[in-house]
Amino acid sequence: MALYPSPCPLRTRRGGKKRLFILSLCAEDGQEMGVNQHTERIMSNADDYKNSQLYRVRHSTAHVMAQAMLERFPEALIAIGPPIEDGFYYDFDLPRPVTDEDLQWVENRMREIIREGHDFSEKEVTPDEARAFFAGQKYKIELINDLVAGRVDDMGNEIAQPASKITFWTQATFTDLCRGPHVKNTREINPDAVSITFKPPAGAYWRGDENREQLTRIYGTAWETAEQLEEYLHLLEEAKRRDHRVIGEKLGLFTISPLVGKGLPLWKPYGAMMRDTLERWLRQTQLDNGYLPVVTPHIGKLDLYKTSGHYPYYKDSQYAPIQVDEEEFLLKPMNCPHHVMIYKSEMRSYRDLPLRLAEFGTVYRYEQSGELTGLTRVRGFTVDDAHLFVTPGQLLDEFKDVVRLIQMIFNSLGLTDFRARVGTRDPESEKYVGDPAQWEQATQAIIQACEDLGLRYTVEAGEAAFYGPKLDFMVRDVLKREWQLGTVQVDYNLPERFELEYVAEDNSRPRPIMIHRAPFGSLERFMGILIEHFAGAFPVWLAPVQAVIIPIADRHVEPAEAVAAQLRARGLRVEVDKGKSRMQAKIREHRDRQVPYMLILGDRDVENGTVSVRLRTDEDLGALPLADFIEMAASLVESHSLELR
RNA sequence: GCCAUUGUAGCUCAGUCGGCAGAGCACACCCUUGGUAAGGGUGAGGUCACGGGUUCGAAUCCCGUCAAUGGCUCCA
Numbered sequence: 187m188a189l190y191p192s193p194c195p196l197r198t199r200r201g202g203k204k205r206l207f208i209l210s211l212c213a214e215d216g217q218e219m220g221v222n223q224h225t226e227r228i229m230s231n232a233d234d235y236k237n238s239q240l241y242r243v244r245h246s247t248a249h250v251m252a253q254a255m256l257e258r259f260p261e262a263l264i265a266i267g268p269p270i271e272d273g274f275y276y277d278f279d280l281p282r283p284v285t286d287e288d289l290q291w292v293e294n295r296m297r298e299i300i301r302e303g304h305d306f307s308e309k310e311v312t313p314d315e316a317r318a319f320f321a322g323q324k325y326k327i328e329l330i331n332d333l334v335a336g337r338v339d340d341m342g343n344e345i346a347q348p349a350s351k352i353t354f355w356t357q358a359t360f361t362d363l364c365r366g367p368h369v370k371n372t373r374e375i376n377p378d379a380v381s382i383t384f385k386p387p388a389g390a391y392w393r394g395d396e397n398r399e400q401l402t403r404i405y406g407t408a409w410e411t412a413e414q415l416e417e418y419l420h421l422l423e424e425a426k427r428r429d430h431r432v433i434g435e436k437l438g439l440f441t442i443s444p445l446v447g448k449g450l451p452l453w454k455p456y457g458a459m460m461r462d463t464l465e466r467w468l469r470q471t472q473l474d475n476g477y478l479p480v481v482t483p484h485i486g487k488l489d490l491y492k493t494s495g496h497y498p499y500y501k502d503s504q505y506a507p508i509q510v511d512e513e514e515f516l517l518k519p520m521n522c523p524h525h526v527m528i529y530k531s532e533m534r535s536y537r538d539l540p541l542r543l544a545e546f547g548t549v550y551r552y553e554q555s556g557e558l559t560g561l562t563r564v565r566g567f568t569v570d571d572a573h574l575f576v577t578p579g580q581l582l583d584e585f586k587d588v589v590r591l592i593q594m595i596f597n598s599l600g601l602t603d604f605r606a607r608v609g610t611r612d613p614e615s616e617k618y619v620g621d622p623a624q625w626e627q628a629t630q631a632i633i634q635a636c637e638d639l640g641l642r643y644t645v646e647a648g649e650a651a652f653y654g655p656k657l658d659f660m661v662r663d664v665l666k667r668e669w670q671l672g673t674v675q676v677d678y679n680l681p682e683r684f685e686l687e688y689v690a691e692d693n694s695r696p697r698p699i700m701i702h703r704a705p706f707g708s709l710e711r712f713m714g715i716l717i718e719h720f721a722g723a724f725p726v727w728l729a730p731v732q733a734v735i736i737p738i739a740d741r742h743v744e745p746a747e748a749v750a751a752q753l754r755a756r757g758l759r760v761e762v763d764k765g766k767s768r769m770q771a772k773i774r775e776h777r778d779r780q781v782p783y784m785l786i787l788g789d790r791d792v793e794n795g796t797v798s799v800r801l802r803t804d805e806d807l808g809a810l811p812l813a814d815f816i817e818m819a820a821s822l823v824e825s826h827s828l829e830l831r
Numbered sequence: 832g833c834c835a836u837u838g839u840a841g842c843u844c845a846g847u848c849g850g851c852a853g854a855g856c857a858c859a860c861c862c863u864u865g866g867u868a869a870g871g872g873u874g875a876g877g878u879c880a881c882g883g884g885u886u887c888g889a890a891u892c893c894c895g896u897c898a899a900u901g902g903c904u905c906c907a
Contacts, residue, residue, distance in 0.1 A: 283835065388902030389834025396904045400834055403902070431900095435842075444880090444898050500907055520907055554832050554905060555898095563906080651907060670906090702907095739864040767869085774868045788866055800867060 240410060243375050244269035246306060246357070246368040247296070247408040250375070251382060252276050253360035254295040255404070258288055264362070265325040265392060265401050271666070272418065273407030277390055279325070280402050284387045289404070297377040304358040306368040316352045316363065325392065326363050375408060379415040382406040384422070425664040430717035431560040437722055437730070437779055439713075440561065449558040449565030451710060456730035459759065461709050463728055465546055467826075468570055468595070468705065475591065477544040477572055482524035484548060488514040494523040495619065495683055499652055505552050521547035522702060525573040526684050529698075534688040539698060540580050544572035546709070561714030562669055568709045574701040575686070581628075581699050585674060586635045592659060592672040592705045593639070600828050601719060604661045604671070606641050608632055609649030617652050620679045628676035628699075629655045651702075653679035659707075664718045671707040671715060676700075723780040723802060726830065727823040733760045734776045735797070738769055738788035745792045749785065749812060756820045777802050782830055783819065801830050 235241055248267035251274075256262055259280055267276030311319070313334045320326035336348035355364040357372060369375065382404055390403040409415045426432065434440050439457030446452060453461060469479070488507050491497040497504075500519065507514040518524065525543045534541065548568045557563050576584045596604060610629050611618045618625070632655055636643045643657070650656055656675035662668045677700040680686075687695040706712035716724070726732055733753060737746040746762045753760040763772050769786065776784050786798040796809040810818075822829060 286836095386901055387835060390903045391833080394904075396833070400903075402834075405902085442899095448898070496907065503906070522907085549907090551907075556832065556834095556903080557905065559900095653907085665901090675907095736867090738866060741864080766863095768863085768865055770865085770867065771869050772867095777868065784867080786867065790866080798866075804868080806867065 239369075239374070240408075241269050242367050242369050243410070244274040244406075244408045245366075246372070247300075247375055247380055247406060248274040248276050249306075249355065249357060249360060249362055249364070249368070250296050250299050250372060251292065251404065251406055252278075252362065253299060253358060254292045256360065257295060258292055263323055263325055266329070267362075273405060275390075275403050275405045277392070277401040277403045279392075279399060284402055284404065286383070289383050289387070292404075293380070293382050296380060296382070299358060300372045300375045300377040300380070302358065303371055303373045305371050306355055306357045306366075308366060308368075309354045309356065310351050311354055313352060316354070319354070319361070320363065329363060376410060376412065378412040379409040380406065381408075381415060381419070384419055428664045428718050428721045429560075430562070430663070430714040433717050433722040434560070434714075439717070439730075442560075447565070448555065449553060449563070451561055451564055451566075457713070459730040460724065460728055461713055464706070464709065464712070465570075469544075469546070471591070471594075472542075472544050472572065475542075475587070476540075477542040480525060480528055480543045480545050482518075482521060482528075482545060482547065484518055484550075485515045486518050486524060488516050490523045490527075491516055491519075493683060494526070494680060495653070496520065496523070499617075500551075503551050503553060505550050517550040518547070519549050519551050521545060521549065521569060521571045522573060522680060522700075523684075525571075526680055526686065526700075529573075529575050529686055530684060534575070534686075534698070536577055536688055536690050539688060540574050540576040540584050541698075542572055542574045544570075547571045559667075561710045561717075562663060562667075564708075564710050567711070569704050570706045570709065570712075571702070571704050574703065575681075575688075575698040576701060577688070577690075577696070578699060581676070581701070582631050582634060584701060585631055585676065586639060588674050588701060588703045589635055589639055589641065589657065592674070592703075593641075595705045596659065596672070598826055599716065599719070599725070601661065601715075604659050606636065606643040607649060607658045607660055608636065608643050608645045609651070609656045609658060610645060610647050611650045611655065612648035615648065618650065619652060620654070620682070624678040625650075625655060628678065632657050632674075632676060651675050651677075653677045656702075661715055663715065669707075669711060669715065671712055672705045673703065673707060675702040677702060724782075725826065725828045726782045726819060727826045729780070729782050730759065731761050731779075731781050732758050732819065732823070733783035733785055734772075734781045735760065735762045735785045735787055736769055736772045736776075737762070737764070738786065742787050742789075742792060746787050749787060749797060752812065753816060753819075756816050758816070758819055758823065773800065777804070783815075785815070803830065805831075807831065 245268070248269065252264055252267055255276070255278060256264070259278070261281055263279035265277035265279065267274060313330060316330045317327055320330065330352065333349040333352060352363070353365060354361050355366055355368055356362075357368075384407065385405040388403045388405065389400050392398040392401055407415065407418065409418060434457065437456060438454050439460065440451045440453050442448065442451050473479075485508065488497065496519065497516075504519050505517045507516050509515075524547075525545070528543060529541065546568050548566065550566045553563060553565055558565065574584055574588070596602070608629070611625055633643075633645070635641075636657065649658070654675055654677040656673055658670045658674075659672035660668050661671055678697070680700055681697040686698055686700075688698055690696050716728075724730075735746040735750055737743045743762065743764055746764075750760045750762050763776070765772065767775075773784055773786075780802050782802055784800040784802070786800065788798070791797055791809060794809065794811075796811055797815055798809045799807040799815055801807065818831065821827075822831075
């Protein structure tokens with residue numbers, strides 16, 4: 187199997203302090219492989235990629251693109267242009283928007299430049315020479331100054347000490363401030379494996395700072411062969427067909443109405459059926475694991491969130507408070523404070539702990555409009571929330587139990603392509619509250635739990651919640667955007683702010699520690715990811731319709747209803763297709779909507795008490811006694827099997 | 832929120848130069864009663880996202896609003 191590793195330099199949210207390499211691997215047949223399934227391979231391959239010919243080709247192609255762009259836009263200011271996962275980009279400050287014609291012209295010109303066979307040469311210069319050369323190129327001047335001052339390097343990464351030297355790389359008429367490495371000659375780039383027209387130009391802030399200039403980012407990709415490029419473009423097309431927004435429409439799972447409000451999904455019957463199935467499953471699992479159900483209202487007084495400390499931190503991303511008479515209420519952006527008040531409603535003894543309060547709590551957050559995406563980023567969503575109130579001695583075991591629960595859920599659904607991220611505080615940030623010693627304690631507990639459970643994880647500073655460190659389960663959607671699903675967070679802060687306590691064995695009144703956890707994260711996002719994960723072909727237990735009965739002729743409709751009634755009696759979700767179209771057309775239709783079982787019912791079946799079973803995979807199981815089929819389907823449902831037979 | 836692009840039937844889309852609003856699928860009705868990936872016919876369905884402007888005349892050109900898409904920023 188040939189692997190082409192492709193690192194994705196991800197910037198951390200806060201200040202772009204560091205870069206992390208995440209990879210996805212594509213097998214030769216284009217099948218995507220797991221991100222974390224292959225961590226070892228990936229990690230060794232991250233460096234491999236940076237040292238690879240493909241990396242040099244992409245980096246060099248970025249320079250060629252900049253050269254062509256400067257020919258098209260002589261007054262353009264250039265920023266930075268690094269290789270990234272799957273390609274490269276270059277940021278420009280341009281006098282006008284880039285059109286399709288511009289892109290096409292530049293792409294054609296790039297091919298010419300490549301064919302002209304220019305050498306790449308490196309030259310060391312002094313800071314003054316560099317500044318003189320880039321006079322008028324304010325972004326480059328800023329980079330040079332930062333390099334000399336030891337702040338960030340030419341790719342925008344933080345550096346530990348001032349750069350020891352400044353290097354220029356030149357090909358043909360284009361010279362860039364750059365560390366390299368590059369190919370020796372543009373002839374090493376395959377002009378037929380280069381594209382910048384496959385992706386539209388994008389806005390990007392200089393230095394990733396929304397208060398600074400907005401530049402135009404042109405994305406490009408380069409491969410070794412034209413076939414690889416074609417395959418890559420094909421994969422992008424395929425990904426679009428898996429998109430949960432496309433499948434959600436096709437299968438009638440959900441809709442979003444501008445009149446209701448953007449980012450506020452409406453669940454249609456089939457989608458609600460699935461969502462409800464997931465909810466029932468987790469609810470029962472939690473009951474089995476000692477969680478207690480609670481129910482809390484959708485709003486709370488503003489003072490509640492002031493006490494919890496949430497309000498000042500996040501007031502920009504909340505729906506505005508509702509004023510009624512003299513009081514202000516907030517549509518709840520999180521469930522924690524409500525659960526805290528339930529804890530506080532009674533005197534708690536150490537004998538009562540751990541106390542695990544669970545609720546599928548719907549919350550509302552006013553996310554920036556540009557951030558909303560289908561089900562994966564919305565403004566109203568339901569968290570499969572629970573808060574565990576534990577003693578310090580219980581913390582590690584409870585945390586591990588939560589992680590096991592999440593692992594069980596992910597495994598049950600075959601969601602193996604995730605990574606675990608330990609989010610710790612960024613020591614330089616002011617955002618975090620609480621005692622550093624407790625932070626350290628909590629962080630160690632999380633890492634210890636990951637180690638004990640053999641979980642692969644990365645530690646990332648600056649990814650903690652403001653009140654405590656956390657462990658997140660991250661997955662990527664079909665467009666390779668990364669999303670947080672399951673999360674477990676350790677919190678010393680809320681117990682402190684709400685002055686929670688319990689009576690200990692020695693009659694003292696210590697504070698409990700809170701664990702916030704949500705295995706799905708949110709039902710909306712989890713469903714979105716599941717839709718893409720299964721590409722609409724859900725396991726039988728989750729499928730909104732598990733079987734469709736297809737009567738061959740009208741005279742078989744009545745027996746079909748009788749068969750359906752028997753399936754329903756075993757709890758199976760079944761439809762009878764009484765439509766006028768022909769059987770073949772019906773088969774096609776239900777296969778397209780990924781119904782697991784199609785049961786054909788004709789004279790022979792009615793006579794013999796059988797159904798002719800066809801799977802959505804096109805497998806024909808032939809005529810099965812009805813009781814046998816029901817037994818098979820029901821047992822697959824009960825065991826939450828991922829198989830169809 | 833910012834940059835760019837887009838918005839035509841329930842869905843996917845065509846609509847040339849500013850001159851009668853189109854197709855396929857889905858839907859309704861009729862014929863076909865069929866054994867494993869689309870049988871045939873007829874019909875209904877539109878404030879061309881919304882508001883304003885230019886023009887004899889606007890789906891088409893201009894401005895604004897709303898929404899979606901890609902990216903950036905953000906994400907309890």
